Amino acid sequence: MLKRMTKAAVGQICSTNDFSHNLKQCVTLVHKASAAGAKALFLPEASDYIASSAAESISLAQPVTASPFVLGLQSEAKKAHIAINVGIHEPVEGEKKLKNSLIWINEDGEISQRYQKLHLFDVDLKRGPKLKESDSVQPGSSILPPFSTSLGKIGMLICFDLRFPEPSLQLKRLGADIITYPSAFTLPTGAAHWSTLLRCRAIETQSYVVAAAQSGPHNNKRTSYGHSMVVNPWGEVEVKLGGEWMGGEEIGFFEIDGELIKKVRREMPLLRRTDVYPEI
Numbered sequence: 001m002l003k004r005m006t007k008a009a010v011g012q013i014c015s016t017n018d019f020s021h022n023l024k025q026c027v028t029l030v031h032k033a034s035a036a037g038a039k040a041l042f043l044p045e046a047s048d049y050i051a052s053s054a055a056e057s058i059s060l061a062q063p064v065t066a067s068p069f070v071l072g073l074q075s076e077a078k079k080a081h082i083a084i085n086v087g088i089h090e091p092v093e094g095e096k097k098l099k100n101s102l103i104w105i106n107e108d109g110e111i112s113q114r115y116q117k118l119h120l121f122d123v124d125l126k127r128g129p130k131l132k133e134s135d136s137v138q139p140g141s142s143i144l145p146p147f148s149t150s151l152g153k154i155g156m157l158i159c160f161d162l163r164f165p166e167p168s169l170q171l172k173r174l175g176a177d178i179i180t181y182p183s184a185f186t187l188p189t190g191a192a193h194w195s196t197l198l199r200c201r202a203i204e205t206q207s208y209v210v211a212a213a214q215s216g217p218h219n220n221k222r223t224s225y226g227h228s229m230v231v232n233p234w235g236e237v238e239v240k241l242g243g244e245w246m247g248g249e250e251i252g253f254f255e256i257d258g259e260l261i262k263k264v265r266r267e268m269p270l271l272r273r274t275d276v277y278p279e280i
């Protein structure tokens with residue numbers, strides 16, 4: 001029997017504080033994705049820009065209705081009839097701090113879903129990095145229920161959220177087939193934890209995990225780890241892009257196999273002992 005597979009693309013870029021440079025990289029990837037017949041393109045966290053300080057990040061944020069980056073991607077999505085999952089910054093009216101958001105731009109170019117990052121990356125490692133995301137960002141307060149797309153049901157999380165199994169398990173419980181983690185991991189934490197965490201989340205949730213990553217130097221203070229990955233529900237790595245030394249944008253293709261999701265879940269049901277420990 002013919003399996004129903006849907007093609008998608010995962011894109012890697014290196015954002016700076018220059019909107020038009022960042023948009024250009026993303027548009028190149030939209031064209032490549034669409035030429036290859038992908039139904040959706042997954043882009044990294046903070047694709048619109050990465051600043052070198054909290055103050056600069058706050059000063060750059062624009063509402064989606066006025067952001068040349070978001071408007072540009074919406075128009076490309078509509079032209080190419082492809083959905084785009086992309087991480088951006090959004091100002092909050094009357095507040096100083098921003099939202100670290102993930103939006104779903106559908107095939108008609110409309111923003112149809114939006115998630116606000118729950119866990120903020122405040123770390124101070126002896127050998128670096130020292131980053132305090134909460135200086136410029138306010139955390140979200142809810143999980144976005146998985147939504148239907150031509151690929152299957154998508155559950156959205158962002159970057160540092162990857163370290164917490166609870167929201168991914170909750171998304172799986174709510175019916176997700178695919179969980180996304182657009183990211184900008186640091187070099188030391190990426191080398192130590194990135195691929196292990198992504199495979200764990202895929203194996204635990206028996207779902208596809210799609211993690212588009214920032215890669216390379218954003219400014220003289222920050223460099224990202226790269227290695228964008230797609231992991232299938234059995235934990236196999238289906239796509240792995242290059243590391244931080246790679247210049248420019250990069251793309252990888254994969255197919256979502258709905259039969260594989262069903263097979264993995266049927267063959268090894270993960271029935272929780274919620275009589276012993278609480279359901280999360």
Ligand SMILES: O=C(O)CNC(=O)[C@H](CS)NC(=O)CCC(=O)C(=O)O
Pocket residue numbers: 045046049050051057100120121131132133159160163183184185186189190
């Ligand atoms: O700063 C922006 O504009 C965009 N946001 C980010 O890059 C965020 C906050 S600094 N990065 C992470 O969450 C990295 C997590 C990480 O590296 C880990 O969990 O090890």
